[in-house]
Amino acid sequence: MNNSIFIFPGQGSQKIGMGKDFYDNAPLAKKMIEKASQRVGFDFTALLFEENDRLDQTEFAQPAILLVSLIAHRLFSEQCKVIPQSVLGHSLGEFSALSAASAMDYLDAVELVHQRGLLMKEACEGINAGMMALLGLDDVSVENLTCKERELGKKVWAANYNGDGQIVIAGNKDDLASLEPLFKEAGAKKAVLLPMSVASHCPLLSSAQPKLEEYLEKWLKESFAMPVISNVTASAYQSKAEAKRLLSEQLVSPVKYKQSILHVENATDSFIEFGGSVLKGLNKRITQKPTHSITDMKSLDEVLALL
Structure with a gap:
């Protein structure tokens, strides 16, 4: 040691x-x-x-x-x-x-x-910022999904690469919540909004x-x-x-x-x-x-x- x-x-x-x-x-x-x-x-x-x-x-x-x-x-x-x-x-x-x-x-x-x-x-004041934990999706899937959604005007980004199949995303809370069904459909075991009022590690x-x-x-x-x-x-x-x-x-x-x-x-x-x-x-x-x-x-x- x-x-x-x-x-x-x-x-x-x-x-x-x-x-x-x-x-x-x-x-x-x-x-x-x-x-x-x-x-x-x-x-x-x-x-x-x-x-x-x-x-x-x-x-x-x-x-x-x-x-x-x-x-x-x-x-x-x-x-x-x-x-x-x-x-x-x-x-x-x-x-x-x-x-x-x-x-x-x-x-x-x-x-x-x-x-x-x-x-x-x-x-983050006045922009309804938040973060969401995703379990069960690989990095590339999350990056592709968030990239596609940003092109549609959603404010969502990969924020923390914590481990294989464990990523936190950040952005607008309503946008994050709206993507929960999409992540589940892609194979996420969990998509949980975190008790955060800031959107860390994103633009x-x-x-x-x-x-x-x-x-x-x-x-x-x-x-x-x-x-x-x-x-x-x-x-x-x-x-x-x-x-x-x-x-x-x-x-x-x-x-x-x-x-x-x-x-x-x-x-x-x-x-x-x-x-x-x-x-x-x-x-x-x-x-x-x-x-x-x-x-x-x-x-x-x-x-x-x-x-």
Whole structure:
């Protein structure tokens, strides 16, 4: 396991109580949460540990997930000096990966993804944006169907390639709903509208790109400790200029998660997921290589014991 790749979950992995065990048992985690609360001006302990409806809103979900991921990573790194071959994340998780690669201070990353969430929310206001999960259709079928429907005026795009037969599409919610019978007819086992008010990774977010680029210019560092795998290209990059361009493109381009894992799997003997276990589930459908998830002190100790 000394030849690992570090991976970081994206939006949809959030749940009330995440990070609580770290907060209760690790002074470093408590300090990171307190500093993040001061930085963005809202209380992460209330957001993470108390029942609320804000944790599902993109501008709060994004910094919450990133913060818990980076706490898990920092606690691991304090006790283990394994340097990963590369790092990657799913959508938002790419920002966690950048911070883990020392390309961005964690507090800058927390503020950046909070602002990214606000920009995404603003871009989708008044356009009835949504996302739909499709199970049982191959990539080419989904691409052909959505392409054909766009030619007919529908706003629908492939957004996340999560695994064989598991794709998320984004666009106008009414357009997505209207295509459910078409997808079922083509062989989809499921076509389910997700509880999302944004349409991630499609051209509907283009208005958010210029401002995001300004934040990236402000907070990204020039050098990275290790390569980061891009969601847009499924290939590695390791410079501020590339990061700025690729993370802006990531807003309007599909997440090539499956392709990213396949690209790196021969260079590693395992994956370590920080702050969630969603990617562990996806990886089971993509690769034979094991994925170990760190979500609390117990799982942290278990992964450290394997090294």
